[in-house]
Amino acid sequence: MSPVREAIVLPLMLLTAALLASAQPGTPLAPLAFIPPSPYSLVLATLVVAALVRSGALDPARLMHGSRPILANANGAVVLASLLAAAAAVLSMITPESGLPRFFVALFLPVLLINTLVAGPDRVRLLRSLAVILGAGVVIKFVILAGLSEPATSATGRVLVALFDAATFGAIAQHPQPGSAGYLAVASAALFLAAAALLPPPRPPSTTALAMHRVEA
Amino acid sequence: MKEAIVRGSGLVASLAYGALVLWIYTNQPQTIAQVSGGLTSMVGVYAIDQPSFDDGLRFFRGDQFPEARAAFARADRAERDARTQFYIAYACYRQGWGRLYSDDTLFKDGLAAVDRAIALAPNGRLVVDDPNLQMHSADELRAELQRGVTVEASDFNPLRVFRKRK
Numbered sequence: 001m002s003p004v005r006e007a008i009v010l011p012l013m014l015l016t017a018a019l020l021a022s023a024q025p026g027t028p029l030a031p032l033a034f035i036p037p038s039p040y041s042l043v044l045a046t047l048v049v050a051a052l053v054r055s056g057a058l059d060p061a062r063l064m065h066g067s068r069p070i071l072a073n074a075n076g077a078v079v080l081a082s083l084l085a086a087a088a089a090v091l092s093m094i095t096p097e098s099g100l101p102r103f104f105v106a107l108f109l110p111v112l113l114i115n116t117l118v119a120g121p122d123r124v125r126l127l128r129s130l131a132v133i134l135g136a137g138v139v140i141k142f143v144i145l146a147g148l149s150e151p152a153t154s155a156t157g158r159v160l161v162a163l164f165d166a167a168t169f170g171a172i173a174q175h176p177q178p179g180s181a182g183y184l185a186v187a188s189a190a191l192f193l194a195a196a197a198l199l200p201p202p203r204p205p206s207t208t209a210l211a212m213h214r215v216e217a
Numbered sequence: 218m219k220e221a222i223v224r225g226s227g228l229v230a231s232l233a234y235g236a237l238v239l240w241i242y243t244n245q246p247q248t249i250a251q252v253s254g255g256l257t258s259m260v261g262v263y264a265i266d267q268p269s270f271d272d273g274l275r276f277f278r279g280d281q282f283p284e285a286r287a288a289f290a291r292a293d294r295a296e297r298d299a300r301t302q303f304y305i306a307y308a309c310y311r312q313g314w315g316r317l318y319s320d321d322t323l324f325k326d327g328l329a330a331v332d333r334a335i336a337l338a339p340n341g342r343l344v345v346d347d348p349n350l351q352m353h354s355a356d357e358l359r360a361e362l363q364r365g366v367t368v369e370a371s372d373f374n375p376l377r378v379f380r381k382r383k
Contacts, residue, residue, distance in 0.1 A: 003220045003223045003224050003227070004223055004227075006224075006227075007223055007224045007226075007227025007228060007231070008223070008226075008227040008230065008231075011227070011230075011231035011234070011235075012230075012231070012234065015231070015234050015235060015238055018238060019238050019241065022242070031247060032247055033245060034241050034242050034245055036242045071221060071224045071225060071228065072224060074224075074228050075224050075227060075228055075231075078228060078231045078232070078235075081235075082231070082235070085238075
């Protein structure tokens, strides 16, 4: 991996993904709030990092190792910390704010991640799996739930929304969100996935090592 | 050598960016002016717009409080100057003060402004030496604003109508 990618590109992408994921426009308290990731999402983020390592999408030894210079190890540490922060922020972003949707997403997200972890997919399959998890989270929160929660423009719409809210005891509807929230979510998820694809995989075994392996066998 | 420069500059830039993200989480800026004002005040180069502040002071002394607040807000767009926030709070107090009752909305705005002033002042202590004011410290102003939004027994004292605005 080139020093430019490790020292500049990856931290920039991951920190930007974290910042975009935590930006929430149109909250009840302020026009724009930056919500830091919850401790629960940090736990989920460690599962994502573990899955990246096990699948071979990330080789931590290529970021931090005793044989590397101090400056290179510092760059690697920044990449790992940024990766953890970005993963936590993105997972926090796709978790609905309240009610039953929050409960179910908080329940199934770790199950999905643990399932991915134990299935042991290769790098490409893991990245596809992460894209599906994040994409589904974005669609559920910013398309389906946002559509159910946005203020209706017509009288019929208002009646239907009120009936839906009453039928579900208010457990489904979320705070209405402006359209920009969805765009920010898509941008941060895409940035995180692109950064995950740029992480250093393990080095392929050299031909000498392969030959020695064959001789020993 | 070139690699060390790239790695070193990347490390500094990443740490600075990370610190900015943490600062944004902590301070929750709402406008670009608040972001730039917060960052410049962190390195000690933030300055208010002095002509706007002077306009605000002139309006304030002429009892034109909405105009004064607008000018003070223009002078301190990032809300990072304790003295300007103090005057904004004082303008809210003087406009909202009444013999029979106070304007709760203005007093709450004043409380928010004086809280910002106290938070920005070194060690939370702010004293403004202005002979036109009757309350010189942010603590006095805060207590007066707090009394205005609190319902207490003395609010029903008929002698209240003889009190004077500070």
